[in-house]
Amino acid sequence: MIVKDGIVRNIEPDFDCRRISPGEGRVCVKAYGLVQKMYNSNRIKAPLIRTNPKKGKGEDPGFREASWDEALDLVSERLGEIRKRGLLDDKGYPRLAVSMGEAGSPAGYGGTFPALLSSWGPIDFTLGGGEGSKCYHSEHLYGELWHRAFIVASDTPRNKWILSFGHNTNASAGVSGAMRHADARERGYKRIQVEPHLSVSATTSDEWIPIKTKTDAPFMYGMLNAILHEMDWRKVCDLDFIKKRTNSPYLIGPRGYYLRDPETREILVWDSMDNCPRIYNDPSVKDFALNGRYRVRAMERGPDGEEWFYEEAGCSPAFDVLLEHMKPYTPDWASEICDVPASTIRRLAREMIDSACIGKEIEICGEKVPLRPVAITLGKTVNNGPGGYQACWARTVLAMLTGSLEVAGGSIGASQRLNRPHHDRWSSIWPGEDGFFQNFLNPTDTERRAKLQKTRSHYTELVPxxxxxxxxxxxxxxxxxxxxxxxxxxxxxKPTYPDVWIIYRTNPNMSMYYTDIME
Structure with a gap:
C-alpha cells in the first residue's frame, strides 16, 4: 500500500512474500475496492439512529447521526432489558437474534463481538444469515456428509481436465484461483464451461457449452449412463477405488437396507473369488463383487431399530442397484431436457474417462499416491434450489467411477465447517459405523429432539x-x-419475533429467498 501525505495512493503487489502467499504476492481486487470505500463521499463515519418507526422498503428511515456513546448506551439498554426479562421468551425462543454474513472470514476479524456472543447464552442465528441465493448450500451439506468437503474444489495444479457447471472461477476464485487456472491453461489442461450465458470464465475456457438453466443434473446423469451402460464399466472405471473406498460392494436387501450378518450385525459383501458372503471389513475377502444376484442368510436394520431376519434373502451389491437405477437416464433423455446434443454428452463422458489416467500414481512428499487429474465443479446456481442435491450426487458418483475423489488432481475438499475442529479437516474425521466416518447429525427421535434449543427456522427438528x-x-x-x-x-x-435483532456483515433483504415477506 502506497501512502503519501496520509492518503492511500496505490495498492501494489509484494513479490517478496510469494513463497508464503497463496497468490504469490499478488493483490486481491478487494483491496482496491477498500480504498474506494475509504474515500467514498457517502461513507458512513458515525452511528445512525432511526427516527421513523415505520419500516419497509418504501419508507424513509429518517436516520440521524449519533455519537458512539449514545449508540452503545442504546444497545446496552436494550440488551440489558433482555437479560432482566430472561434470555428466552414465553414460548422458549431466544429473545436475541443475530444474523451474520462473515462466511469464511476469521472470527478474530470481529474483534470482541464473537466473545460477547459466546458469553451471552441462547441466541437465534436463523433469521437471515447464511443460506440463501448466494450460497453453495447443497454442496456444503452433502459434500461434508460424503467426504468432509464443505467446499469442493479441483486440485488445479495437478489437474488435466475440468468440467465446470456454472463455476465462474475467473470472477470468484480470487487471485490465487485465477492464477492457478491460468498456469494450468499454459501447461495444456482443458476446461469446459457449461452454463446458459457466456461468463468471464467461459471466454477463457477451451469450450463453452450453452445449457438450459437448472438442467445440469440431467446432463451429468446422461454422462453416468454413457459410462455405465454404453461403455464397459469393468474396463474403463477405477474398480480398485470403487471396491475399496466406497460402499459399492455392500449387499442391499429386499427392503432396500444393507444386509447384515445376523450375529455380528456387520454389513455383508459378496466375495466373488470364494463365492460366499463375508463381513465388509473381513481381511480375507479376495475380491468384492460389484454386480450379480445372490442369496444369503442375513438381516436388515431399518429406522428406529426395526429389524428383519431372513434364512435366504435375495440381494445385490449397491453398485448393481446403481447400474439399474441409471438405465433410464440416457444421453438422449438428457438432451431433450438440457438442450445439449446427446453426442456432446457422450463425448464429454469419454473425455473424462480418457483423461482420468486410471492406474497412474504421482509422488508427493516422498509418497506415491493415486493421480486422477479430472474434476467437476459446480457454481452457486447449480447448488441452489431444485436439482441441487441431484447435481452434487451426480458429480460425486462421476468422481467415484473415475477414482478422482479426494486424490491428487481430482475433486478435493477445501474445508469443513459443520464438523469440528474447524481448523483441521483431517482431525474432524472419526471412524463411524459400517465403514463410514462419523457424522454428528441432529437426532430424529422425539425425546432427544425436544432437548435441543428452539430456533425460529426449526433446523434442529427438520434438518438432521x-x-x-x-x-x-x-x-x-x-x-x-x-x-x-x-x-x-x-x-x-407460530414463532415469536425476537426482542432485538443484530445484523452483522449481511443483508438479508438481498441474499435471502422470499425477501418480500420480510417487510
Missing part, C-alpha cells in the same frame, strides 16, 4: 444433516422462519 454446531444455523432453512411468521403451517407453533 446440518448438525448442531456453530455453523449449523447458517445452513438451516432460513426462509422457514419468515414464511411461518406470515402463514404458520397447520399443527405447527
Amino acid at each position: 444433516l446440518v448438525g448442531n454446531t456453530g455453523w449449523s444455523p447458517f445452513l438451516s432453512p432460513v426462509p422457514h422462519a419468515w414464511l411461518w411468521f406470515k402463514d404458520t403451517p397447520e399443527n405447527w407453533e
